[in-house]
Amino acid sequence: GNSVTQMEGPVTLSEEAFLTINCTYTATGYPSLFWYVQYPGEGLQLLLKATKADDKGSNKGFEATYRKETTSFHLEKGSVQVSDSAVYFCALSEAAAGNKLTFGGGTRVLVKP
Amino acid sequence: DAGVIQSPRHEVTEMGQEVTLRCKPISGHNSLFWYRQTMMRGLELLIYFNNNVPIDDSGMPEDRFSAKMPNASFSTLKIQPSEPRDSAVYFCASRSNLAGGEQFFGPGTRLTVL
Numbered sequence: 001g002n003s004v005t006q007m008e009g010p011v012t013l014s015e016e017a018f019l020t021i022n023c024t025y026t027a028t029g030y031p032s033l034f035w036y037v038q039y040p041g042e043g044l045q046l047l048l049k050a051t052k053a054d055d056k057g058s059n060k061g062f063e064a065t066y067r068k069e070t071t072s073f074h075l076e077k078g079s080v081q082v083s084d085s086a087v088y089f090c091a092l093s094e095a096a097a098g099n100k101l102t103f104g105g106g107t108r109v110l111v112k113p
Numbered sequence: 114d115a116g117v118i119q120s121p122r123h124e125v126t127e128m129g130q131e132v133t134l135r136c137k138p139i140s141g142h143n144s145l146f147w148y149r150q151t152m153m154r155g156l157e158l159l160i161y162f163n164n165n166v167p168i169d170d171s172g173m174p175e176d177r178f179s180a181k182m183p184n185a186s187f188s189t190l191k192i193q194p195s196e197p198r199d200s201a202v203y204f205c206a207s208r209s210n211l212a213g214g215e216q217f218f219g220p221g222t223r224l225t226v227l
Binding site: 034036042043044045046049089098099100101103105106 | 117144146155156158161163168169204206208210214215216217218219220221
């Protein structure tokens, strides 16, 4: 079956530091890949997505590239802000699985001023 | 668009009571999903509907849990009887069936069963 593995947190950074959250996946076909963000007390919001190999998703300074050869979709941001403190979820969906989202365990990021 | 609407936002009840959580998906979305989030188990898919029909309920933990979608604009998740281990945040999400359609999440219902 499909699965998503992401690095465990918490990740603690200083403001303006570089952020990387690793995500790898296992899928039987050609999934779409997503990063969702959950701010405290809120639901999940889509941060970015990529639907085919070598696509790069980007939003709010975050980027992730769909790497089929390494089955990875690592999230990066060059200079984090305190407001980026949240839990980040990597996920995949596949048409053959009814387009259900399969989530990783989430990575909590804490950015200190 | 108002987004996915869930009610109530918070629910505190006593063990053994019936709990009903409500969700209004985004207008025009074909699929609806119910998730549960806890510290121990993370985010779990409980059930999802496509065009109001339950497609996969393999994530529903026990017979105490049931979900319905009587029409395209409303769904309920019911727990009867509730137990303390059901305490969690329950999220509803909806999605268009267009290719690549993302899921949009509601704000969640925080359930506490005493």
